[in-house]
Amino acid sequence: MNKVVLVTGANSGIGLALCERLLTQDTEGVQLCLACRNMQRAQAARSALLASHPTAQVALLQMDTSSITSVFKAAQEIKLRYNRLDYLYLNAGIMPNPQFDVTAFFKGLFSRKIITMFATGEGILTQTDRITPDGRQEVFATNLFGHFLLIRELEPILCHAGRTSQLIWTSSSNAHRSAFNLEDIQHQKGTQPYSSSKYASDLLSLALNTHYNKQGLYSSVICPGFVMTNLTYRILPSFPAFLWTLLMPIFWLIRVFTNMFTLTPYNGAEALFWLFQQKPESLDPYAKYHSLTSALSNNYTQPQKMDIDLETSEALYEKLLQLESEERRKVKEKQKPSQHFHSNRAGPLSS
Numbered sequence: 001m002n003k004v005v006l007v008t009g010a011n012s013g014i015g016l017a018l019c020e021r022l023l024t025q026d027t028e029g030v031q032l033c034l035a036c037r038n039m040q041r042a043q044a045a046r047s048a049l050l051a052s053h054p055t056a057q058v059a060l061l062q063m064d065t066s067s068i069t070s071v072f073k074a075a076q077e078i079k080l081r082y083n084r085l086d087y088l089y090l091n092a093g094i095m096p097n098p099q100f101d102v103t104a105f106f107k108g109l110f111s112r113k114i115i116t117m118f119a120t121g122e123g124i125l126t127q128t129d130r131i132t133p134d135g136r137q138e139v140f141a142t143n144l145f146g147h148f149l150l151i152r153e154l155e156p157i158l159c160h161a162g163r164t165s166q167l168i169w170t171s172s173s174n175a176h177r178s179a180f181n182l183e184d185i186q187h188q189k190g191t192q193p194y195s196s197s198k199y200a201s202d203l204l205s206l207a208l209n210t211h212y213n214k215q216g217l218y219s220s221v222i223c224p225g226f227v228m229t230n231l232t233y234r235i236l237p238s239f240p241a242f243l244w245t246l247l248m249p250i251f252w253l254i255r256v257f258t259n260m261f262t263l264t265p266y267n268g269a270e271a272l273f274w275l276f277q278q279k280p281e282s283l284d285p286y287a288k289y290h291s292l293t294s295a296l297s298n299n300y301t302q303p304q305k306m307d308i309d310l311e312t313s314e315a316l317y318e319k320l321l322q323l324e325s326e327e328r329r330k331v332k333e334k335q336k337p338s339q340h341f342h343s344n345r346a347g348p349l350s351s
């Protein structure tokens with residue numbers, strides 16, 4: 001039977017590379033749905049996939065994960081189109097207005113933390129977040145909360161007796177406990193919203209396993225390593241593309257010291273692809289699955305224990321459920337005036 005696979009943020013980078021890899025492995029056996037914010041880029045991605053796999057089933061769906069209305073609308077559409085969903089890749093993500101701390105970078109080069117700095121970007125990156133029209137912090141809304149609402153909405157087609165479904169989050173080695181605060185889950189106060197949102201996805205994945213494994217739904221997280229994509233090019237915006245190309249030999253050299261420099265979206269998608277082939281019951285809910293590339297350019301996936309605990313994951317889950325109820329209440333409030341308007345119109349006509 002065909003596997004139904006939905007990938008968010010599938011029009012570029014790691015998400016698109018995953019789609020390409022899935023189709024290369026089994027063109028006929030996969031029914032792909034690319035859920036994208038930008039439909040022009042989504043069309044281009046679909047055409048590229050169909051050019052190399054003309055018989056593939058590739059559908060498109062408009063969804064902006066930072067917008068509550070868009071997520072609810074997309075979820076309705078998905079439920080109309082499919083009666084089951086085997087894989088949901090929660091991959092869309094942003095790192096807006098990144099600031100690269102040059103001083104910290106040079107200090108790091110001459111410290112014992114040099115490898116960690118290159119592997120995780122720890123200590124050298126901050127971001128300035130924005131507020132969405134819904135009034136939420138944009139990084140939290142895009143990377144985490146929109147995805148959480150999507151999962152909750154898709155529950156009926158994700159949970160089926162007698163078969164399993166997988167949720168797979170594109171997290172990061174940049175996820176740190178120190179950037180996350182349970183009292184400020186949207187990271188309104190700090191300067192590391194990206195790290196906070198990725199740490200929150202690690203916690204949420206654990207909580208989802210606690211609450212949904214019995215219903216056959218399993219969640220895992222991966223880190224794609226450091227990959228050259230639109231997201232990373234924006235870290236040094238003044239750097240022209242050719243300078244990045246000039247840096248490539250240095251980056252390949254760094255692979256001798258850390259296998260986290262996967263560099264290409266194809267390599268970065270390794271763990272996402274590997275998880276597609278695993279039995280979800282055999283996976284460790286406390287592990288992050290890393291895409292790694294050796295100095296000799298061999299790709300492999302390796303699990304690493306995450307710095308997370310059940311108590312914090314449950315507390316975050318509760319807070320997300322509260323936010324979800326608030327959002328549902330707001331949606332109902334918005335619908336009320338128009339219902340009132342229609343019933344008023346219906347009144348005199350029927351009398």
Ligand SMILES: NC(=O)C1=CN([C@@H]2O[C@H](COP(=O)(O)OP(=O)(O)OC[C@H]3O[C@@H](n4cnc5c(N)ncnc54)[C@H](OP(=O)(O)O)[C@@H]3O)[C@@H](O)[C@H]2O)C=CC1
Pocket residue numbers: 008009010011012013014015035036037038041063064065066067091092093094142170171172173223224225226227228229230231232
């Ligand atoms: N590159 C790296 O080194 C690393 C990346 N990651 C993670 O990998 C994931 C993919 O990023 P990557 O491929 O690198 O970068 P890209 O910028 O190429 O991909 C990000 C994707 O997310 C989509 N997206 C962004 N915002 C929204 C939104 N509001 N609604 C729907 N889609 C949205 C983008 O679509 P659009 O075209 O509309 O912008 C794009 O398709 C992200 O979650 C990122 O955090 C993790 C660790 C390292």
Ligand SMILES: CC(C)=CCC[C@@H](C)[C@H]1CC[C@H]2C3=C(CC[C@]12C)[C@@]1(C)CCC(=O)[C@@H](C)[C@@H]1CC3
Pocket residue numbers: 117118119120121122124125171172173174225226232235236247250
């Ligand atoms: C100018 C030179 C010679 C080097 C600059 C390298 C940095 C721009 C680069 C080194 C490690 C990278 C890194 C990330 C971004 C770019 C670096 C800081 C990430 C933080 C990108 C997003 C992620 O999720 C992390 C896993 C990446 C970790 C490594």
